[in-house]
Amino acid sequence: MTTPSASTFGTKQQKRAFLASLVGTTVEWFDFFIYATAATLVFSKIFFPSFDSNVGTLASFATLGVAFLARPVGAFVFGHFGDRLGRRATLITTLTVMGVATGLIGLLPTWNQIGIWAPILLTALRFLQGVAVGGEWGGAVLMSVENAPASRRRFYGSAPQIASPLALVLATVVMYFVARLPEDQLLSWGWRIPFLAGFVLVVIGMIIRLGVEESSEFTEAKQTGEVTSHPILTVLRTMPGRVLAGIGLQASVIVLFYLITTYMLTMATNIHGFTRSDTLMILLIAAVVDLIAMVGVGILCDKLSAWTVFIGGVVFTAAFAFPLFALFNTGNIGLMIFAFTAALVLGHATTYAVVSSMTAELFPTAIRYSGVALCSAFAGVAWAAPTPLVAAALVPTDGSRHWWPLATILVVTAVISFVSAFATRSHFGSGAASAGDTRDIDDVPVPVRDLV
Template sequence: MVNNSPARPGAKNTPRRAAIASLVGTTIEWYEFFIYGLAAALVFGDLFFPGVDEHTGRLASFATLGVAFVARPLGAAIFGHFGDRLGRKTTLIATLGIMGTATGLIGALPTYDSIGIWAPILLIVLRMFQGLAVGGEWGGAVLMSVEHAPPAKVRLYGCAPQMGSPLGLILATAVMSAVATLPDDQMLSWGWRIPFLAGFVLVIVGLVIRLGVAESSQFQELKTAGETARLPIRDVFARAKKSLFIGIGLQASVNVVFYMISVYFLSYATSSLGLQRSTALLIIMIAAAVDLAALPFMAALSDKIGAHKVFLAGALFTIAAAFPFFWLLRGDHLVLTCIVVVIMMIGAHATTYSVVSSLIADQFDTKVRYSGTALSNALGGLAFSAPTPFIAEAIVGGGGGQWWPLSLMIIVAALISVVAIRVIPRTTGRGLTSDGGNTDHERLSSTPA
């Protein structure tokens, strides 16, 4: 029987170093992932899908955005297998390299005017590689943090890779805001390429940091004992289907809210509210910055009172705020609009996103934890993140549609997450923590999922 207790690092700073490596790596990955979404909302329609009206061009761009989410489950299966067989560290180095290369190559792509139909085809292929990389990245980054974490701070350390999402969004929005100030002809000819070409540089930084982190003792003991799973994905579907569905459902609320704000809001603000794109980008950046500050606070609170309580409070807030959110957005009241977006990010996103990573990892034992966590995230993204901007754009269109169906989308997603959090056993007996009572401080047991 393998001892699955939390890692006992040889150096006191190993948990912190692992958390920093997870944060830096996911920040780079999400920067590169989000920069595509921002470009899809702003310029890809003109560059890669010319000859159609603006609304149709944005729909086509958002469709290519969804390609990555289709690829993510495949990436989760591939890299989850190697993560559970070879180790978390080796796999994470591979995912980061693939993401950086694909992003940089997007910045070097010829547009439709240069090579015709091959331009959107190559764009879709590179977007698929981005999806493969993210599909394997998130689960491994989460495990790098939580498997090194002190028992009393699993939620806080598990929040480190989550902070990479808003931080990546801030960086992506800041860079895109800078190039968006260029005249339209310069923006469309070369300005949009700068954020993507930066991917080549960022990936080197991430790789240097990740190379300095040791493998977690939980996995290392398993590997030394020769007890790693031969086909972890098969084992997930054979022994942990309920855990997989719980992991997918937990992400419904947070994914829909986040992509409604981080990606679709840019289109909604410019086409329906009449805001300048630089103003809309600034609002997103402010909301992401506040969200970034709120995430560790919510995670630390969860370590004290229980992740179930904090997550459920966030999902219920989402339901209550879904209609007021769109109703209060006003193009002629910028301060009010910014405040509303910030409050939505804190109440609906920070509360749930801060703990969803460790809650999902908590459902799987060490043998299949990478595969189970990665696949839950990838399938959750495919089901709830990918369709959100496309459906929202299709409903609202060029500003003439009604916004209330978007509120219904948010409510339905939040209800799914409420069901998911309610069916999790308060004491799982198999994950990283046990959220019974008021604490999450139980040690990992070796009971199979």
Template sequence: MASIAPVKDDRLSPRRTAFASMIGTMVEWYDYFIFGTASALVFSRIFFSSLDPTTGVLASFATFGVAFVARPVGAIVFGHFGDRLGRKKMLVLSLLMMGVGTVVVGLLPTYDQVGLLAPTLLVLCRLLQGLAVGGEWGGAVLMAVEHAPKNKRAFYGSWPQMGNPIAMILATLTFLAVVQLPEDDFLAWGWRIPFLASSIMVVIGLYIRLKVLESPAFVRMKEQGEQSRVPIVEILRYHWKPALIGMATTAAPNIPYYIGAVFIISYAAQRTGMDTNLMLIGLCIASFVEVFTIPASAILADRIGRKKVLMGGAFFVAAFAFPFFWLVDSGNPVLIVLALCLILGVGHATTYSTQATFFSELFPTKVRYTGTSVAYHLGGMITSGPVPLVATALVVWAGSSVPLSIYMIVGAFISIGAIRLARESYQDEINAAPKASLKDRTPSVSSRHI
């Protein structure tokens, strides 16, 4: 009797899982970025119209910043249930929450219609977005990394990271389109289109995510009854060192990113008179370059190790900090686009792409969702949220870009110091069922540095 070959379940495909993770992160970051763009362009005029223009803009950006406070809370909550109930369930929930929060923003009444209720609802929607992003990133990268073969973990782990520049392109192009409307139409209904359009992407993202299977590492852990009762407590007791390493590692990618993708738009307009639309187009070009350099950096990390790529990227950020502003201050559009392509397409890509796998390999399976999420989002709250404000204050204080370059250099060397403390982990087997005692499963951190 002829044997029947087993049927391969395509839902276990690393490529399919990584693609589902990328689609989800793309939707989440798209929603996140359009809120930031709307904060700069329109929110001060429709939700804070009772304030003077300057105060209204500050209030809009404060609303945008609320999410950075909510993200670590989302990381703890989603991490807890992701480590206990599964990665997939939390990813579906986070995407649904982000979609609801974003679509509701597109339906909100204005201040002129309902008074203070309008900005109050806006803040609540932003809090919901922040909670969702706090749960999204860790789960997305774990699904990609834990489904991947050992020799391609960084490559597949970089797919969710590609969602970031793709989302930036989509968000920027969408707003570039709607701002071409007559101003009255844009303020009345045009600004709502990018938010409402998010619902289409959310439905597609949910459909794709529901088609993939749970992480095999989590399934093995659950079968052996190894779930942590309170993952955040275990992180604080036994895994606080890798959590701190992860937080510090975020400085190298985050500071140049928020300078190069957010702050530089207003800086270039004020210092060189560069048209905002041209800056946004340049940002789209740089993001397009990053879509390719992110997986390229990850492939290199699978061959030579995470630390070498991460440290190489951080050294590039430090070396390019002064030349970046020299190119921007030239006022030459071609040189400015070159500066953006280098700082985002090389500096950010090399320090950001491998971060997903590097963080995942710092923690054991039973607390991996919580550990990666908390390290990433607490680090982001410190190294991302304050960047535009700090950069603005430094320029006002010094009257030049010199302290901005120093700011980027300091961030790069903070990350370099943290990465040196971690043990190289690209040859580790992270999906094996845990058998050692709790203390033996403490992080991949080199004892010679601790």
């Protein structure tokens, strides 16, 4: 029996790049998710207390959406520098911006202390969070993928994706204990604790990222003179079809995720009468299972066609859309946990684990950071930002049980992802970056050029 070589699992530097992508992005998403959870549970009361319950929830979700509108700014700024200067320095900057913005949110005075300036400052800091995330995801994907062993590209590409449920678990655990505080303590100082932790977590992430060298593929591109002066403009001018395809690939997975982690938590509290702790426990159980599934899918897709697994997840999302809300609407905690878990494992993990490396394969090395960042940022604007707002507007969380418009939206976005995947089926179906394929992803033809 032969022993696998060290290169099969990655060199020390490759493993360090994977870890830096995982830990750094976990820190960023932790900061991002505690805001989403706080917006769901407390912000309407401390930053928008003069509004009624439903309007306050809408206003709170609106500040949540500001970060997604800021993502294109981060994509343009950090995408440019990521393709000009390198992935490493850019990712250190995004982590710093996110950590500082999150920590400052924990220091903000509330409406009762400074009035209208409280939500204004909250929105400004949320905007900075969005700018940081707009540059983070693409760089984290490339730090891992561009340093990956050829036979492990899918798993390495799943590093920032695994970070998402991992951060959700950590954020939910923290918010679970915070939410158990008496309401007066929660609203006065308890909600600040997770945000102030941002100052500490950014130091941890920084130490790990400082130990990683520049991406090997970008270093080679820079040495051969492939780096362009205006990478963002090059992507938009020559490859708009690839950007559109990358945005479309993320439609169903983003809408599903944000319906579950924001709107449906509010629905559980306001309509079904669950306590904040109960709703967070439902989410925590589902997120833990999702985390395990994400790791499994990343490993599996180095053996099987990632495109096939992705399509399976999209089809499941469409098929499960109406049962998801029907089960949730029963108000039975066991059925609600089952619905959340099934949706996250079979609809979210199967698509989210591989959409990162699939998106990276749409662009050559010299402009890849810009291309991936644009796809991620505009996917956030198109799918993530409006989801909680549209959901709360169509089906108010003050007692309405007519949830069918939300299930319909989920089906429509699944169709968009399905069409986007089929537009690129020849490329992803070829098994590039999986099943032991040793070609560089730049060597694989991209039929999506026909969309340009």
